[in-house]
């Protein structure tokens with residue numbers, strides 16, 4: 001096993017005339033390539049195509065996309081500037097619907113502009129600083145999640161995770177994987193089972209890649225193997241990330257998470273979710289209010305360049321599902337472990 005530094009999922013290079021450097025995750029694990037996003041449209045496409053993905057990382061991407069959309073504004077008319085800002089924000093908000101971090105980051109950027117006095121140039125500088133702050137704060141929240149959750153991973157444990165909730169899905173370090181990194185940094189030995197995560201394979205392409213680079217013992221399984229592993233006693237806990245957590249604690253995450261939670265509960269295995277408080281959506285009373293992204297059937301029919309279902313048979317491709325709060329043993333945020341998961345406990349969590 002190797003221990004190698006990870007390229008950053010996304011970072012801002014230079015000043016206002018700079019660009020967002022996005023690691024193209026669609027090419028991993030085969031190729032490490034950075035895309036230079038110098039305009040909103042390129043960033044919109046990078047979010048939509050999942051070059052940058054994972055709820056916290058797309059929040060950062062949206063914030064940087066806002067900067068890219070206003071930095072070339074000409075003239076000093078503040079009202080016209082704010083109108084352009086609104087239209088850039090509306091456009092970015094249409095890139096992906098489920099991860100609430102995207103909308104949270106966009107709202108934060110709009111608020112920053114509303115509250116910043118001064119010239120258009122002052123506003124531009126304030127918005128770039130805000131986008132960088134969103135990135136840096138996400139990295140700090142992820143570190144805190146790791147510290148808050150590492151004790152869940154005991155010596156010799158088997159840990160199952162789904163999709164990618166690691167450094168690649170955040171500014172740095174991850175959410176579910178932050179817990180694993182923190183346990184690893186303490187010298188604990190454990191084994192991770194990474195669900196492959198059909199149809200786009202974020203588990204086998206991304207989670208396995210980043211955990212292996214960190215020197216963490218990792219085995220990839222196909223999604224439909226999880227039940228057998230649980231029955232065999234190989235899994236002591238399940239930990240996943242989240243794209244949106246409703247006020248009652250229902251959790252939207254990558255499609256297949258709900259099945260895992262049901263399986264974990266059937267085997268009496270604790271099922272944990274790790275997420276920064278920017279993933280909370282207290283305006284959504286429960287999971288029914290969370291919009292679920294539906295992606296192209298071609299991601300199932302001919303996902304990686306090979307025909308895997310007949311052209312004339314419909315394929316249905318929801319990208320996320322909702323796990324009811326009752327199946328979630330605990331939620332680890334930067335504030336600590338919330339358990340039991342219910343409306344009263346969620347209400348105590350502070351959003352950044």
Ligand code: MRU
Nearest residue numbers: 053054055163165169241242254
């Ligand atoms: O479609 P993706 O790859 O953006 O989905 C990502 C997930 O579902 C992650 O588990 C979630 O965003 C948490 S990332 C810390």
